[in-house]
Amino acid sequence: MSLKPEQTVLALSGGVGGAKLALGLTRLLPPEQLSIVINSGDDFDHLGLHISPDIDTHLYALSGRDNPQTGWGQRDETWSFMESIRELKGEDWFQLGDRDLALHVLRTQHLKQGRSLTEITQSFAEAFGIEHTLIPMSDDPVRTIVKTKVKTPVTNTKTGMAEVEDLPFQRYFVEQRCQPEVAGFCFEGIESAAASPDFVKRLNDSNLAAVVICPSNPYVSIDPILLLPAVRQALINSPAKVIAVSPIVGGVAVKGPAAKMMAELEIPASPLSIAAHYHDLLDGLVIDQLDRSQGQAIRATGLPVLVTDTMMVNLDIKQSLAEAALEFALNLNSDD
């Protein structure tokens, strides 16, 4: 590992796919050299509770509490609360396990008491024995909205446009199982939200050597982080190398609706599109061996490419991908 002891690395991550690489990175780097910034744009209020799905995914994955069967929630979970909610005719479209619920209840209580999402996340991480710093992208509310085309498109007679329905992310993702056709995205509150102070501090660290954009959904997991005021500019200004690991492999998303979204937005589901999406931000892109044939086309745009195994089916591959990606970033020339 060519990282010097004083140098630091920042990972930007969303849900399950991102958390896999984040776990690999934690196996590689000590807590003082690695921090993980997590999307909070898919946070939402449900049954009066503040739920932070991406943050909890990382808390569970990095402490070994994640449920490999479901891909979400905790392992050894019980479901008595949901049974009781259904008995009482409460909203039951979002599954809340009994153990999982403790995080939502305490988070809601602590937010009401004036603690920040960052403080709360870090106290949970500490309680779970996680030594690396987890940083919610912002302590302010940002809410990802999926703009979807209505199923029976009635063209608005005034504007001549097909009508769209705004769906809060979890309604789109969980309740409607990503079925509505996507027309675009917006991030409510992002203009007035500040990147969390811990994030800003690490972003402006002169020893920041690499920023790794994890293989998370670029539209709904990474964009909310990048679109926070001043974040993109700070990344461009930073001497750190910014690389991404493509979440698209062989034309499909390894996890989640990214490829479906791209099809609906008429964007080819390919690493080349990922490169184009992150555009001037990237110093390098990591793609899977399956997409080896696209390497040349991406390199032709001036972007260095690492081709490697990105399917993180076990802990060893998580760690070896983390190591390969980091070496790739650190060996990029400043002129690239």
Next chain:
Amino acid sequence: MSLKPEQTVLALSGGVGGAKLALGLTRLLPPEQLSIVINSGDDFDHLGLHISPDIDTHLYALSGRDNPQTGWGQRDETWSFMESIRELKGEDWFQLGDRDLALHVLRTQHLKQGRSLTEITQSFAEAFGIEHTLIPMSDDPVRTIVKTKVKTPVTNTKTGMAEVEDLPFQRYFVEQRCQPEVAGFCFEGIESAAASPDFVKRLNDSNLAAVVICPSNPYVSIDPILLLPAVRQALINSPAKVIAVSPIVGGVAVKGPAAKMMAELEIPASPLSIAAHYHDLLDGLVIDQLDRSQGQAIRATGLPVLVTDTMMVNLDIKQSLAEAALEFALNLNSDD
């Protein structure tokens, strides 16, 4: 049963002991003839949730969900949430089962949305298949405070009085297991609280034939109900016969800290003291066979007494006590 079809009965009840007689009454009377008014003075906010212990005790007892082993909470309960709360270093002095939790979460959400405690309680009762009307004593917050003597009494040099500590009821009852010595009680908010509209309506019903004060703790379960503005006067004005079933049997409380409280307040733990406590409100008192010898002393004060088996160890006795108490009330002469 000498109750006419148009006549109605109101039960006033607190926790577990009261719920037993309430259950007996529901076995005896149809929903249109019986309503149960429940103490909400021991409601409290915990982990950001609104918890209504006495209301839930009735919801569980009247729907067969009560846990006979613990005497509180639901049967077939699981405890994953509490395990997780402890892992996260959350407050764990009040046990919240996973099923139980659903009521607190939904109640908190609905209160925030502006629904009344009465509406919420009745929607839960309906979901649980309870046909009788359960009425929280008030939709306004009333909070029972137990004034306790500090353990190492430092006499205040200015007032010459021993110092007291105010404990919210659940802190006294659950966290401190009723150990502090009681000096008195107060009910925060009671002056500005209104009896719930459903309670007032039934209290002023000209067909109200009997009010049964269940064998609940007079100080912390029944007094909050009676001390609500206008309730005591309405009871005195009502043509209905008001009877109580003594919660003190053989010098001890059948359940809970009533006898310990009485000792600390230097009041003999006896049915006679219960009679004296309710004073001009009562038209009759039901006492246990164990206390038969006290019947005469109570009758000597002008109060009719029924001596019967009040230990409600099974459903049959709950129902037969309900029947005996009701007959006793209905057969009292208006001159008594």
